[in-house]
Amino acid sequence: MKPILAIAMMVAALSALAQDDINPIKNEFNPITTGVTSLSITPDARGASMGDLGAATEPDVNSQFWNPSKYAFAYSQAGVSLSYTPWLRKIVNDIYLANLAGYYKIGGGDNQAVSASLRYFSLGEVALSDQASDYAATINPFEMAVDLGYSRKLSEKFAMGVALRFIYSDLGYGSGMNTGESTSATAFAADISGYYTTYPIIGRNECQWSLGFNLSNIGSKVSYDKGNNPAYLPANLKLGTAFTFPLAEFNNLTLSVDANKLLVPAKPRQSDPEFWPNGEYNDAAFTEAEQAWKDKSSISGIFDSFSDNFAKRITYSVGAEYAYDQKFFLRGGYYYESKYAGNRQYFGLGAGFALKVIRIDASYMIATAQNSPLDQTLRFTLSFDMNGIKDLFGGN
Numbered sequence: 280m281k282p283i284l285a286i287a288m289m290v291a292a293l294s295a296l297a298q299d300d301i302n303p304i305k306n307e308f309n310p311i312t313t314g315v316t317s318l319s320i321t322p323d324a325r326g327a328s329m330g331d332l333g334a335a336t337e338p339d340v341n342s343q344f345w346n347p348s349k350y351a352f353a354y355s356q357a358g359v360s361l362s363y364t365p366w367l368r369k370i371v372n373d374i375y376l377a378n379l380a381g382y383y384k385i386g387g388g389d390n391q392a393v394s395a396s397l398r399y400f401s402l403g404e405v406a407l408s409d410q411a412s413d414y415a416a417t418i419n420p421f422e423m424a425v426d427l428g429y430s431r432k433l434s435e436k437f438a439m440g441v442a443l444r445f446i447y448s449d450l451g452y453g454s455g456m457n458t459g460e461s462t463s464a465t466a467f468a469a470d471i472s473g474y475y476t477t478y479p480i481i482g483r484n485e486c487q488w489s490l491g492f493n494l495s496n497i498g499s500k501v502s503y504d505k506g507n508n509p510a511y512l513p514a515n516l517k518l519g520t521a522f523t524f525p526l527a528e529f530n531n532l533t534l535s536v537d538a539n540k541l542l543v544p545a546k547p548r549q550s551d552p553e554f555w556p557n558g559e560y561n562d563a564a565f566t567e568a569e570q571a572w573k574d575k576s577s578i579s580g581i582f583d584s585f586s587d588n589f590a591k592r593i594t595y596s597v598g599a600e601y602a603y604d605q606k607f608f609l610r611g612g613y614y615y616e617s618k619y620a621g622n623r624q625y626f627g628l629g630a631g632f633a634l635k636v637i638r639i640d641a642s643y644m645i646a647t648a649q650n651s652p653l654d655q656t657l658r659f660t661l662s663f664d665m666n667g668i669k670d671l672f673g674g675n
Contacts, residue, residue, distance in 0.1 A: 293367035297530035304348040310621040311543050311592070313509030314501040315448050315466070317422045322378035323362045324658040325356055329598025332537035334519025335474065336600070340662045343380045346493045347428040348440030348474040350382045350392035353450030357383040364658045366674025373403030383598035388434035398424045411544050418499020422448040442470040444572035445495070446512070450503060468512055486525040492516070500577060509573060514542035529604040537596040544583040546572055591617040598627070606633050624648045636667035
């Protein structure tokens with residue numbers, strides 16, 4: 280089954296939650312739509328297994344996606360990881376997300392780090408046809424993003440980080456068809472993040488409490504038709520906290536909570552009450568509002584996003600991680616999104632095993648929303664500790 284059909288099925292599953300008509304009272308289902316949606320997909324198994332969270336968890340190689348400022352507190356001097364996610368595997372078999380991430384501590388004070396990541400999202404193979412329904416060409420649409428980040432401790436307990444991102448999206452439609460209906464799109468974006476961690480003493484135990492935020496994908500719009508229909512990037516504000524306490528010697532438990540707010544204004548709908556004065560549809564008012572939404576800048580859209588059903592637009596993640604001697608890990612979590620904003624609701628489960636040089640993590644998603652195309656999603660992450668490699672070969 281090809282990506283176009285897969286996307287259509289996913290939209291149909293979501294739309295089933297909405298009312299069939301455009302009555303302004305009944306139709307409350309209104310998910311936010313963005314361009315380059317693959318930027319919002321969790322790339323690594325650890326974060327996914329805890330319900331898609333990571334703003335304030337212990338730093339790891341994949342912090343570039345969650346909170347780049349955490350790298351300044353990383354224990355190892357350097358690390359690299361490769362993650363792989365078969366996407367929408369219940370309905371297709373050739374869509375996947377691959378993510379390569381890494382960091383390196385610089386300077387002599389153990390307080391700075393540079394980081395980078397490469398994200399590649401393949402939409403599989405698509406066969407195109409002409410107006411006569413004859414085979415015309417085969418294309419392989421994809422999206423990719425390249426990040427460069429820098430983080431620095433501003434005190435013993437607090438660090439901030441920034442990341443710059445180049446985004447390229449090539450849907451490929453029109454290739455070999457001479458239609459010119461769709462072209463590739465490029466965009467630039469930036470992240471700014473912060474991470475605070477402290478070690479309170481509770482009873483006789485030293486615990487760890489962390490707070491984090493990440494303001495991500497703040498940048499330009501993307502358009503596949505020469506600017507006629509620009510789309511917002513999935514700008515997002517992530518806030519999180521994590522608390523780690525010892526259960527026994529070599530046994531730790533971390534409890535975490537993240538909240539996300541998509542910083543994109545909702546597109547006007549014909550069913551919105553303001554277009555139905557006195558019970559009659561005002562087409563001119565809707566057309567004007569739709570054009571204003573298209574013309575709005577990304578920065579203006581960020582501020583406007585806070586006035587649109589604020590409570591329903593926040594997603595929540597709650598997760599836990601058990602660690603034995605930092606070598607064996609068990610994880611679980613839950614992700615919740617309002618049924619009016621997309622209805623993504625699922626449990627995450629996962630485990631990890633670490634040696635001196637390598638760590639392997641895996642996660643599995645169990646959707647609680649009916650007919651969810653995200654159900655049974657798997658992720659795999661392979662991470663390498665550069666300090667461990669150096670020690671293995673007798674480095675200093």
